[in-house]
Amino acid sequence: MKKNYKSYFEANQKRWDELVSHHIKSRYYDLEGFKHGKTSLLPTELKELTNLEGKSLLHLQCHFGMDTLSWARDHGAIVTGLDFSENAIEMARELSDVLEIPATFIQANVYDIPTVIHEQFDVVFTSYGVLCWLPDLTGWAKAVSHCMKSGGRFYIVDTHPYGEMLDERYSDRVSLGYPYTSKNGVPHEWEEDGTYADPEGVTTILKNKTEYGWYHSMSEIINALLQAGLHLEFLHESTKGFFKYHPDMVKRADGLWEFKNMRPEIPLTFSLLARKP
Template sequence: MYAPTPDAWHEANRARWDERVAIHAAGDFYDLDSFRAGKDALRDFERAEVGDVRGRTLLHLQCHIGLDTLSWARHGAARVVGLDFSEPAVETARRLARSLDLPPERASFVVADVYDAAEAVPDSAYDIVYTGLGALNWLPDLSRWAETVASLVRPGGFLYLAEFHPLTDCLDDETGSAVTYDYFSRDAWVDDTPGTYADRDAETVHNRSVEWQHPLGEVVSALAAVGLRVDFLHEHDASLFARYPALRRHPDGYYRFPADRPRIPLMYSIKATRPAGG
C-alpha cells in the first residue's frame, strides 16, 4: 500500500535484508555452488552494453551477496568493490570471493549505506559505477543518489544502471494488463509480505519493506542534473521473473508476454558518462 514514509524505514529494510541473506545463500535461486563452478550471474544485455571491463576498476553499489560484483572480476576487471548496507550480505560476499581465490586487491566489499559510498569505498573514483536490478526502489532520494554516483565516476568513466521498469509497478498483479497504481506517486510503498523473491515459502520474521517508485524521467533527469551525459536509455521487453502470471519463460531464460499480447517494457538500462573534462 502507498503511505507516508515510516520513521524507521531504513532500519526495517536493513532488518529484512539481513534476515534473508542466509536464505539466499543456501537456496537454489542464487545457486552458489553453480556460481563457484563458473556460472555467470550477469545478464547478456548487461555484458554487451557495458563492454570490455578488462583492466578497469568497477564499483558495484547495493551489491547484496556479491555475485554480480564477482562476475565482473571474472570478466577481467582489474579491481571490483561491492558496497551494501547489510553486514551479513557483505560477509557472505567476502567469503565467496575467498572461495574463488580472488585476493582483496582484486575484489573487496564494504558495509555502508549507498548515500555514504563516497566516504566508505577505498578509492575516490572508478572507471565504472554499476547498479544492478532491484536497487533504486529502496532509495527515497534519487537526487542524492545521483550526486553520490557522479562523485564516484572518474572523468571519462561511466555509470551503468540496469533496473526493472517502473511501469511494471503500475499494472494489476493478476493480469498485468490494467493500470491500477499511480505511476507518479511519491509516497512510499509499505509491504509486510513474508518470505522472499528467492523462496516465497521461507519462514521469516522481519517482513516490513519500504520502497519507492521512480519514474523513468526522474532517473534520467537526476543523472543529467549532476553533469552525467546519458549515452543511451534502452527498454527491454523481458523480465528476470514471472512478474505477472501471463509471462512465459523463454529458452533464453527471460520472461515475456505471449506473442498475442501487446508488449510493454519490463526492464531498462542506462549508460551515463562523466565527460573527460568534467
C-alpha cells in the same frame, strides 16, 4: 536528503539481512552453479557493458556479491561492491575468499558514499531491483558522480517504471495496481512473507515482513543523472524482465523472463549508460 528516512532504511536492512540466508540456497540465485563457473550476469548487461579488462568497477547495492565477482572473474574488472546489509557483505567477502576472486566489499548505505568512498572508478554499475529502495534520486545521482573518474561510465539496468506498476495479484489479466511515481517522498509499505527468489512462497517464511519502497518516473531517473553532471549516452527499454513480475511469466533459457500466454507490449526493464565529462 532533506527528509529523515532512517526508520525505513532500518526496516529494509533487517529484512535484507534475513533474506541473505534464503537467497544463497535458492534456485533463483543458483550459488552452486556460480561457484562452478556459471556467470550470474544476464544478457542485457553483458551486451551493453563491455571493455572492463583492468578497469576499476564499483558495484552499488551488490547484495552478496555474485555479480560483482562475475565482473572480476569473467571480465577482468578490478571490483568493489557496496551494500547496506551486513550479512550480505559478510557472505560476499566469504565468496571472494573461497573462490579466490580478488574483491573489496564495503557495508554502507548508498547515501553515505561521499563519507566512506574516496576512490574514483572507471565504471560504476548497479542493477535489478535497486532504485525502488531509494527515496531521493538527486542524492543518489550525486553519490554516483562522486565515485566516477572523469570520462568514467555509469551503467544501470533495472525495472522499468511501467513494470513497477504491474499488479501481480491477478493471473488472468495484465493490470496496473501501483503508482508511476511516489509523491513527496512517501514510501509504499508492503507486508511480504516471502521473497522474489521464491515466488511460490514454498520454502521462505520471513520474520521481518515489512519493507518500504519508492516509485520513480523515467524522467526523475534521467533528470537526476543529468543534474549531477553526467551525459546520457543511451537509454534502452525491453519487454523482458529479470524476475517473475506476473503469474503468467516464465523464465527463458537465457535467464530473462517473459509472458507465456499474454503478450502485452509493455517495457519491463530499462538500461542506460551515462558518462562523466
